[in-house]
Amino acid sequence: MESFKAIVIKENNEKITYNLESITLSNLSEGEVLIKVAFSSINYKDMLAIQKNGGVIRNYPMIPGIDLSGTVVSSADNQFLKGQKVIVTGFAMGMSHTGGFAEYARVPAEWVVPLPNGLTLKDAMVFGTAGFTAALSILSLQKNGMLVKNSPKILVTGSTGGVGSIALQILSKIGYKNIIALIRKENQVSVAKSLGATEVIFASELGENKKALNKQNYHYVLDTVGGDVATTLIPHIYYGGSMSLCGNAGGIKLSTTVLPFILRGINLLGIDSVNVPIENRKSIWKRLANEWNISETTLSREISIQELSKTIDAVKNGQHLGRTILKYLNH
Known part of the structure; x- marks a missing residue:
């Protein structure tokens, strides 16, 4: 191919800009597997990637996009064949390695997961890094005692965002009955309940984090926000309970005491979700393709690469619901 389209982020006079450009394969990072991208998805991290001092990209120019699904065009590694459908999420993609917001991507073979039976290329990006992270969070909580038979009270923060919305659906699908969604706005009530929440609580009802130990309200917390929200919830967790932490939209600091822990x-x-070993990735994607597959009911919408900026702004301003899938014209 002579040229193809990609979103390219550049730094000019200390200002960050991004535009749709025509590029060639010479603009892509090195790797054994060349992929014709079918879909990508918009994640919080992708929004950070195009912000000055966002902490995601340090060297410019760069093609963002931490997710992709597509078809192998060529491979120097014989475990992947031309025409094979594959998924790539995480590692350095869209950070220091050119990413998924392009019609073609080239990546190391050890980053590539074969698309499991039960998922389409679009389904894979309905999940994307958000769904993969939700699955990791649930598995971690289950390993620490979160069993369906015990009917635990589970609180999900950021419940209408990418990770939270998928977590709600998976928890509901696999049989949990006491799923509480933490929300901020009235219009999120019906959304959270449609995704599987049995109860909702507004962030304003949590109060301030004034006590080292508070009333025990939740056996498990699946936190996607971090910061003050996570700090406030720790003293509300039952004896022996757990909180998973996967996000920093609410800040990177925790201000707590040792008392809830001791x-x-x-x-x-x-x-x-970035550096999970490839064999673990395969087993998680297989689970998402089968017993945890909620891709058909997920709150999602499809956009073209030309519509990217509006979605990025919505994510930045906290107005984004569910998942947004980027579809390429070459699919």
């Missing part, structure tokens, strides 16, 4: 045995479970 007097109630609470666990904080860090969730990283």
Whole structure:
């Protein structure tokens, strides 16, 4: 191919800009597998990537996009064949390695996951990094005692965003009955309940974090926000309960005491979706393709690459609901 379209982020006079440009394969980072991209998706991290001092991209120019699904065009690694459908999420893609917001991507073979039976290329990006992170969070909480048979009270923060909305649906699908969604706005009530929440609570009802130990309200917290929200919720977790942490939209700092941990045995479970070993990725994607597959009911919409800026602004301003899938003209 002579040229193709990509979103390219540049730094000019300390200002960050991004535009749709025509590029060639020489503009892509190195890797064994060349992929014709069918879909990508918009994540909070993608929004940060195009902000000055966003902490995602350090070297310019760069093609953002931490997710993609598509078809192998060529591969120097014999485990992937021309025409094979694949998924790539995380690692350095869209950060220091050219990413998924382009019609073609080239990546190392060890980053590539074969598309499992049960998922389409679009389904894979309905999940994307958000769904993958939601699955990691749920698995981590389950390993720490979150069992359906115990009917635990589970609070999900950021419940109408990418990770939270998928977490609500998976939890509901696999049988949990006491799922509380933390929301901020009235219009999110019906959305959260449609996604599987059995109860909603407004962030304004949490109060301030004034006590080292508070009334025990939640057995498990799946937190996607961080900051003051996570700080306020820790003293509300039951004895022996756990909180998974996967996001920083609410800030990167926690201001707490040791008391919830040494007097109630609470666990904080860090969730990283970037550097998960490839074999673990395959098993998680297989689960998402089968018993945890909620792709058909997920709150999602499709946009073209030309419509990207509006969605980025919505994510930045906290007005984005569910998942937005980027569809390419070459699909």
